[in-house]
Structure formats: structure tokens, C-alpha cells
Amino acid sequence: MTFIERLEFDRVISLIAERAGTKRGRELIEKLFPLKDRTEIEKQYAFIGEGVELENPPFYNESNLSDIISTIEYSELISPKELLEVADFLEFLSRLKRYFTDRKNCLYLSSIITSVSPLTDERQRIRSVIRKDGEIETEEILALKDKLRNLKQNIRDKLGKGVTLRGERYVRPMRSGQKIDGIIHDISRGGKTLFVEPANCVSLNNEIEITTRKIEEEKKRILIQLTNNLRDKLTEIETNIDIVSKYDFIVAISRISREKGWQIPQVGGEVLEIIKGRHPLLELRRNVVPLGVEVGKNFTTLLVTGPNMGGKTVALKSIGILSLMAMSGIPVPASPDSIFPVFDRIFCDIGDESSIESGDSSFSFHLKELKKMFDYATNKSLLLADEIDRGTEPDGGRAVASAFLEEFTRRKAITIASSHSTALKFFVAEGKGMQNARMKTKDGVPIYNLLIGLPGESLWLETASSVGIDGRILKRAEELADKNMIKIESLLRELEGEKGRISDIKKRLSEGNEAVRNSLSGAEYLKKKTGEELKKIKKEKKKILIKARKDIENLVREIRESNAAKKSIVRAKSEIEKRLKQETETKRKQIEKTRKYQDFNIGDRVKIASIDSEGKVVGLTQKKVTVLVDNVRFEMPYESLERIHKPHELKTESHHQIRFRRSREFKYEINLRNLRADEAIQKLEKYIDDVWLLGDGNFRIIHGVGRGILKKVIWEFLSNDNRVGSFELADLKDGGDGVTVGKIRG
Numbered sequence: 116m117t118f119i120e121r122l123e124f125d126r127v128i129s130l131i132a133e134r135a136g137t138k139r140g141r142e143l144i145e146k147l148f149p150l151k152d153r154t155e156i157e158k159q160y161a162f163i164g165e166g167v168e169l170e171n172p173p174f175y176n177e178s179n180l181s182d183i184i185s186t187i188e189y190s191e192l193i194s195p196k197e198l199l200e201v202a203d204f205l206e207f208l209s210r211l212k213r214y215f216t217d218r219k220n221c222l223y224l225s226s227i228i229t230s231v232s233p234l235t236d237e238r239q240r241i242r243s244v245i246r247k248d249g250e251i252e253t254e255e256i257l258a259l260k261d262k263l264r265n266l267k268q269n270i271r272d273k274l275g276k277g278v279t280l281r282g283e284r285y286v287r288p289m290r291s292g293q294k295i296d297g298i299i300h301d302i303s304r305g306g307k308t309l310f311v312e313p314a315n316c317v318s319l320n321n322e323i324e325i326t327t328r329k330i331e332e333e334k335k336r337i338l339i340q341l342t343n344n345l346r347d348k349l350t351e352i353e354t355n356i357d358i359v360s361k362y363d364f365i366v367a368i369s370r371i372s373r374e375k376g377w378q379i380p381q382v383g384g385e386v387l388e389i390i391k392g393r394h395p396l397l398e399l400r401r402n403v404v405p406l407g408v409e410v411g412k413n414f415t416t417l418l419v420t421g422p423n424m425g426g427k428t429v430a431l432k433s434i435g436i437l438s439l440m441a442m443s444g445i446p447v448p449a450s451p452d453s454i455f456p457v458f459d460r461i462f463c464d465i466g467d468e469s470s471i472e473s474g475d476s477s478f479s480f481h482l483k484e485l486k487k488m489f490d491y492a493t494n495k496s497l498l499l500a501d502e503i504d505r506g507t508e509p510d511g512g513r514a515v516a517s518a519f520l521e522e523f524t525r526r527k528a529i530t531i532a533s534s535h536s537t538a539l540k541f542f543v544a545e546g547k548g549m550q551n552a553r554m555k556t557k558d559g560v561p562i563y564n565l566l567i568g569l570p571g572e573s574l575w576l577e578t579a580s581s582v583g584i585d586g587r588i589l590k591r592a593e594e595l596a597d598k599n600m601i602k603i604e605s606l607l608r609e610l611e612g613e614k615g616r617i618s619d620i621k622k623r624l625s626e627g628n629e630a631v632r633n634s635l636s637g638a639e640y641l642k643k644k645t646g647e648e649l650k651k652i653k654k655e656k657k658k659i660l661i662k663a664r665k666d667i668e669n670l671v672r673e674i675r676e677s678n679a680a681k682k683s684i685v686r687a688k689s690e691i692e693k694r695l696k697q698e699t700e701t702k703r704k705q706i707e708k709t710r711k712y713q714d715f716n717i718g719d720r721v722k723i724a725s726i727d728s729e730g731k732v733v734g735l736t737q738k739k740v741t742v743l744v745d746n747v748r749f750e751m752p753y754e755s756l757e758r759i760h761k762p763h764e765l766k767t768e769s770h771h772q773i774r775f776r777r778s779r780e781f782k783y784e785i786n787l788r789n790l791r792a793d794e795a796i797q798k799l800e801k802y803i804d805d806v807w808l809l810g811d812g813n814f815r816i817i818h819g820v821g822r823g824i825l826k827k828v829i830w831e832f833l834s835n836d837n838r839v840g841s842f843e844l845a846d847l848k849d850g851g852d853g854v855t856v857g858k859i860r861g
Contacts, residue, residue, distance in 0.1 A: 118463035122435040127395050131445070134370045136176040139356060140363030149442035153383045153457045159444030160379045162223045164820050166369025167379075167446070168852050169221070173214050174366065175207045175359060184356065187346050192338040195249040198241050201345060201352075205238035208355055211362070222847055224365065231358055232351045237344055244337055251334045259333065263326045270319045279310065283327075284320045286310040368445060373822050377446035380453040386411040387438070387497070387529050390450035391789075394433040395440070405449075406433050406565055410531065411456070414550040416524040418543040419533040419565065421554030427533040428465060430554070430565050431499045434531055435463055438497055450789050451819050456529070458497045462488045465501040478506030485519050494527040503532040504539055517542045524548045784815035792828045799832060803859075807838050812859040815845070820853045829855060 119125060128147055135141040150156050166172070183197045193201075208231050215221060215228040245251055270285045271278050277288050281300040289295060289309050291302075298317070301310040312320060345352065371377070377395070391405035408430075410417050419427050440447045441455035464484035488498050503519070504512035513536045520539075523530040524546065534540070543549040552567040785802040787795040799816065806814045818825045833839045833855070842857030849856070 116466075118435070118461055119439070121463045121465050122432055122439060123396060124436055124439045127436065127440065127445075130395075131367055131371050134367035135363050136174055136367075137356075137360050137363045138177055138181045139360035140367060143360060143364040144367060147443045147445065149439055149458070149461070150444065151457060151459065156382050156442065156444050156457065160382075160446075162365045163368050163372065163444065163446060164379055164852060165221045165224050166365045167373050167820055168823055169224075169366075169369065172366055173207065173211045175204065175211075175363065177204075180204055180356070184349070184352060187342060187349060190342070192335065192342040193345075195245045195251060195338065198245055198338070198341055198345075199247070199249065202238050202241040202245075204355075204359075205234050208233040208359070209235065209238075211359070220844060220852055224362070227358055227361060231355055234348055234351060234355075237348055240344060241341055244341070251337055253333065253337065256330055256333050259326055259330045263323060263330065266319060266323045266326060270316055270323065273316055273319070274313070281310050281312075283324060284312050285316060285323070286312045372446040375448060376822060377448050378451040378453075378819070378821060379446050380441050380449060380451060380455055382441055382455050382457060384454060384456055385494075386454055387434075387456055388412075388452075388454040389434065389437060390453045392433055392437050392447070392449035392453065394429060395436060395448050397429065397433075406430060408434065408531075408552070408565060408567065410529050410550075414548050415527050416520055416530040416543070416546075416549040417532070417552050417567065418520070418539065418549065419531065419552045419554065420535065420540055426554050426565075428501050431465060431501050431531060431533060435461065435465075435497070435499050451821070452788065456495070456497075458529075459493055459495040460491060461497045461499075462492060463499045464488070464503075465499060476506070481506045482515070485515075488528075489519065489522065492523060492526060492528045496528045498523055498528050498530040498532075500530070500532040502534060504534050504536050509536065509538075512536070513538050513542075520549065521546065783813070784817060786817040787825065787829065788817060788819040788821075790825070792825065795825060796828065796832055799829060803836060803838065807859050814842075814857055814859070816855045816857075817850065817853065818855065826852075826855065833857065 128145060131147075132141045132144040135144055150159075178200055179197070180200055183193060183200060186193055186197070211228060212231050212233060215225045218225060244253055267285075274285060274287045278285055279288065280286070284300055286300050287310070289311050291307050291309055293309075295311055295313060297311045297313040299309050299311050302308070303310075375395075386409065388409040388411075390407055392407070393405055404426075408417070419430055421427055437447045437449060437453075438455055438458065438461060441453075442457060447453065447455075462484070464481065485500070485503075488496075488500075492498055500519075504516035506512065507515075516532070516534065516536070516539055520530065520532065520543070525548075527548070540551055543551050550567060552565055554565060782805075785798065787798060790798070795818070802816075803814065806812070816829060818829055830842070833842050838859055840858045840860035842855055844852055845854035845856045
């Protein structure tokens with residue numbers, strides 16, 4: 116059994132092939148095999164990515180076309196029914212070409228469809244002479260049929276009641292012994308009835324026979340002519356069939372991908388990263404817990420441990436079949452952010468294939484599979500080994516498994532194995548380039564979820580109990596079990612619980628650190644703004660003092676010129692006191708305004724002051740807003756605030772909670788892939804706010820291809836946001852159907 120069969124890749128191929136409509140399309144699907152060239156894989160994904168996005172693409176369901184085309188090559192003629200099937204195919208070609216005309220988002224598919232030759236003349240010739248029921252009709256045949264109909268009516272009139280046919284000749288039944296000039300064509304079983312063609316009807320019968328033969332000869336002539344026409348175009352027809360087969364191949368893969376939510380992953384590199392992966396066959400029968408695994412970055416060997424029936428074998432098979440699908444250019448039931456290397460070989464030692472005929476024991480077969488890995492595995496290979504220490508006594512199995520794992524790790528081949536051996540878990544834990552993983556359990560019950568970082572307990576006693584083993588046997592087994600092994604299993608369970616608690620603590624610490632960072636960012640921002648305000652105040656103060664000094668000098672000059680009259684001195688004193696009072700008041704207001712601005716805290720409530728007569732906020736286009744705090748009015752840069760409200764929702768009557776914007780670099784693009792619609796829209800709304808306030812007016816949204824649901828939601832949001840001026844899908848080289856780009860309204 117090959118690794119293809121062990122991983123049930125052939126069953127996945129069969130599922131896809133069921134969606135094909137043509138014989139050759141099915142054959143192309145059945146020939147799917149892992150590719151070794153990353154460029155070829157990505158090229159196939161480019162075609163399929165376009166296919167997934169198509170809505171109700173033309174579909175051709177072949178009946179017997181391939182055999183008909185083969186018949187045309189050597190046969191004089193084909194039947195009217197076969198000609199009609201050829202006409203249906205040519206009609207499909209016309210419909211297919213029309214569908215892809217000016218379809219800008221299908222560059223790859225359009226590139227092959229443009230080569231289609233619909234052979235319109237040949238199709239019209241067939242349709243003009245053959246009805247849908249397969250009957251051939253021309254003017255000559257219709258004339259001959261009218262003649263035949265009249266001849267038959269004439270002979271029926273001559274022969275009278277009881278006229279019938281014998282050997283395509285019209286005859287009259289007569290009793291034996293009656294005399295008539297004519298030809299006997301038949302006698303009844305009893306010999307009492309003769310079927311006679313009267314002499315005066317022979318010429319009419321002859322003419323009926325000749326006319327019938329002419330009709331058949333004319334039909335044959337037309338069929339030969341139509342067949343010859345198709346034979347002359349056989350090369351073009353064969354090319355069309357090849358194109359439609361390729362198209363059918365792409366559409367079949369695209370259809371099942373759209374139906375089941377399979378995604379196009381990333382291929383290449385040295386790291387295998389599966390995100391939210393599901394086995395393509397198991398997902399048909401029940402809900403599957405998504406698989407997450409990353410191997411090849413910090414370690415290349417992963418040992419999966421855990422209880423029986425916990426999903427270890429399924430995890431290995433899932434990794435194997437998803438890798439095969441990705442390398443074959445088939446979308447996978449996983450996140451599009453998943454990454455699959457292009458492996459040079461995939462080795463799979465899953466299942467027991469011991470054979471009485473070959474004399475192989477389970478252990479010897481297992482060793483032969485490990486030897487194949489040893490002989491041919493490289494740093495670009497994927498190795499999957501289920502129960503790697505199986506088939507012999509525990510110590511021997513553990514020793515052999517350890518040696519092979521060590522060698523595979525040295526070669527840096529991506530190796531994923533499973534085991535129950537506690538000793539092997541510790542060997543991996545101490546080894547460089549190796550890592551333990553476990554099938555997660557909840558309250559001692561497997562939940563089929565793979566977690567990397569800790570070995571799992573075997574739960575042999577719990578599993579035995581779950582299948583109904585007698586309690587007396589279970590109790591005795593526990594008494595006979597190795598006490599150290601039971602203690603280790605218990606410690607593993609405790610360690611799992613501690614890890615969970617530590618994870619919760621880390622999460623809370625992370626949230627606390629984030630809050631502290633936000634507060635510090637706000638404080639830094641306020642400090643900067645306060646410094647700027649103080650500089651403005653000092654500058655303004657300097658201007659006021661200079662002006663005051665000039666005014667005083669003018670007053671002094673006026674006093675001197677008036678010989679220091681008492682009235683002039685009083686007026687000068689009054690003017691100086693007025694200027695000093697103005698200066699003091701201005702300084703006080705500036706200090707008050709600075710203090711209020713400096714004292715802003717996260718969550719403070721302000722009142723919007725800049726509202727026009729229509730109730731709209733003034734100054735938003737200049738990215739400024741005037742607010743009132745404790746009746747102090749001042750302008751604040753709009754980008755310094757994060758609001759719960761949209762600009763058009765701000766009202767002068769109400770207070771609004773504000774928060775200082777965190778110090779962060781504005782990002783030109785946003786990635787919304789793998790998010791639910793509500794999550795995506797929440798992030799998108801915030802992003803468009805940032806682009807509008809901080810950006811240069813351009814935006815770029817990565818939503819992926821998928822089934823198009825997320826793109827549809829995003830486009831609906833953008834259409835309803837009056838700040839958005841335009842948007843469209845990105846060029847093919849910049850992401851194509853998976854990316855939307857646009858501009859904010861000027």
C-alpha cells in the first residue's frame with residue numbers, strides 16, 4: 116500500500132472527480148499528484164482562485180462526446196443523436212466564450228478560454244437539418260415525405276377495408292379459394308386467409324418502396340456530409356475538448372472548495388504551519404476540532420502523545436493529507452495563512468500491514484518502513500510514523516524509536532511521530548530540535564485537540580473504563596501497574612493544570628502591561644502637547660511685552676512733549692495700568708488653558724463646541740475640533756482623540772467621552788482574513804477612521820479569496836461610508852481578488 120492510499124488521498128480525489136462533467140476532466144483530476152515545483156503549484160492555485168470566485172460558471176455535462184469524436188475519425192457517418200451531442204458541445208463553447216468576455220478578474224481562466232473555437236457554422240448546419248428529437252428534415256425530404264403520404268393514401272383507398280402490410284408491401288386479406296389477379300405474400304397459420312397484393316397495386320407499392328428508399332438515402336447523404344464537415348474540423352474540436360477538460364478540472368476543484376470552505380494556503384519555505392486544519396474526509400461525517408501545528412522553525416521533530424482514541428492517528432493523517440492536497444494544488448480545509456513546504460518525499464508509516472503470505476510480522480514491516488525513511492529522507496522530506504515504538508517489547512521499541520528520531524532530527528527532516536512511551540517522552544524533552552505534543556483532554560476525556568509543548572498522559576485506565584471493562588479487572592490492573600508510571604501520569608496531569616493557570620496569569624499580566632503602556636503613551640503625548648503650549652505662551656508673552664514697552668515709550672514721549680501736564684500723567688498712568696491688567700489676564704487664561712489640557716485623563720467627558728447651524732461638527736476636514744471643559748474653550752487636534760462616535764453622530768447638546776490616541780505608527784494596510792464578519796467590520800471601521808485622520812487617503816484591505824463572503828461584507832460597508840471615495844480589487848500582481856484598494860473622498 117502506497118503512502119497515497121494510507122493517507123486516503125485517493126478518496127479525496129474521488130470526491131473531487133464527482134464534480135467533473137467531462138470524461139477527460141475526470142481523468143485530469145484522477146491524475147492529480149504532489150508536484151515538486153512551487154511555481155507550478157502556485158500557477159494552479161491562481162486558476163483555482165479565480166474559479167472559486169465565479170458565480171454560476173457555465174458547466175458542461177458530457178454524455179458520450181469523447182467516444183463520438185473517436186468514431187468520427189474512422190467511421191463514414193455518425194447518428195443524428197451523436198451529431199446533436201456535438202452541436203450541444205459547440206453551443207456550450209459559444210456560451211463559455213461569452214461568459215469570459217471582458218471578465219477582468221479572470222486573467223488566468225480567460226487566457227485559456229480565448230483559444231476556444233466555437234465552430235459556429237458547423238453547429239448551425241447540424242441544427243438546421245436535425246430536430247431535437249433526432250429527426251432529419253430538409254426541403255427535399257419533406258417533399259418526398261409528402262409524396263409518400265399521398266401514395267400510401269391512394270393504395271389504402273384502392274385496397275379498401277382490411278388493408279395491411281406484409282414485407283413493406285400493402286396487401287388485402289382474402290379467404291382461401293377466392294380468385295384474384297395478384298401476388299400472394301403470406302398465408303395465415305390455419306391456411307384459410309391469404310394476404311394478396313392485387314396486380315393493379317403493384318406499381319403503387321413499387322413507387323412507395325422507391326420513395327421510402329430515396330428518403331433514407333437522402334438522410335444518409337446528409338449524415339455523411341455533416342460527419343465529413345466535423346472530420347475536417349477534428350483538430351479544432353480536439354483542441355476545444357482539451358480546453359474544456361482543463362476548464363472542467365479547475366471548476367470541479369473550485370466547486371468543492373467553495374462548498375466545503377477549503378482555502379488556498381501558502382506554499383514553500385522550510386516551516387510546516389497548519390492553522391485550523393481539518394481532515395477533508397472526517398469533516399463530512401462529524402464536526403472536527405481544528406488542528407494547529409507548527410514544525411520546522413524551533414524544532415523539526417514532534418512526538419505526539421496522549422490516550423488511546425484521543426486522535427493521535429487522525430492528527431498524523433490530517434497533517435499528511437493536507438500536505439498532499441497543498442502540494443497537488445488543491446485548496447485545503449484550513450486557514451489560508453497555513454504554510455506547506457514543497458516536500459521532495461512524503462513517508463507514511465501508519466497502520467499495520469503484516470502479512471502471512473510475505474512472512475512479515477508487524478514489527479518487521481514497521482522496521483522496513485523506518486528503513487525506507489532512513490535510506491531516502493532529506494531535510495526536505497516529511498516523515499509520519501504512528502506508534503513509532505510499536506511491535507516489540509517496550510524497552511526495545513523505545514530504543515529503536517529513539518535512535519531513528521535522533522537521526523531524522525539530525526537530518527532536519529520534518530518528522531511527526533506518535534507514541535505512548537513515557538521514556539520516549541522524556542527522551543524527546545531532553546533532545547535538541549525535538550518537541551513533545553499532546554492530545555488535549557478535559558476531565559480525563561479526550562477532546563481531539565493537539566497542543567504543543569507538553570507530553571500527554573496515556574489515560575489507559577480511564578480509556579478502559581470508558582469502553583465498559585469490568586471494575587474488578589480495572590482495580591486489579593491498577594494494583595499490577597508500575598507505581599512510578601502511575602505517579603508520572605499523575606504529575607503530567609498536575610503539570611497540565613499548572614500550565615493552564617500560568618497561562619491565565621500571563622494573560623492577565625499582558626493585559627495589565629498593555630494598560631500601563633497605554634497610560635504611558637497618553638502621558639508622553641500630554642507632556643509633548645503641554646511643552647508646545649508653554650512655548651506658544653512664552654512667545655505670546657514676549658510679543659505682549661514688546662508691544663507694551665512701545666506703548667509706554669510713546670506715552671512717555673507724549674508726556675515730555677506736553678511738559679508733563681497733570682492730565683497727561685494721569686492718562687498715562689491709567690493706560691499703563693490697563694495694559695498690565697490685560698497682560699496679567701491673558702497670562703492667567705493661558706496658564707488656565709494649559710492646566711486644563713494637561714489635566715485631561717482617559718475617560719474625561721468634553722462638550723463639542725464647534726457645531727454649525729445644521730448640527731454638524733465644524734473643523735473635521737481640518738482635523739481639528741473645538742471642545743469645552745469646565746467652560747474653557749480651546750481647539751484640540753482631532754487625531755489626538757479616539758471616539759466611540761462617528762463624526763456625524765456628535766451633538767452639541769450632549770457630552771462625549773474621549774480617550775487619547777495611543778502612540779503608534781499608522782499602518783497602510785489591514786489584514787482581515789479569518790475573522791468573522793462582525794469582527795472584521797469592527798476593525799475595518801477603526802482602520803478607515805485612521806486612514807481618514809492620519810493617512811494619505813489611500814487604503815488597502817486584505818480579505819483573502821475564500822468563498823467571497825468576507826469581501827461582500829467589506830464592500831457593503833465601504834459603499835455605505837460617505838468618507839470613501841472609491842474602491843476596487845487590487846491588480847493581480849498586488850493581490851488580485853484577495854485584496855481591495857481604494858481612496859478616501861477628498
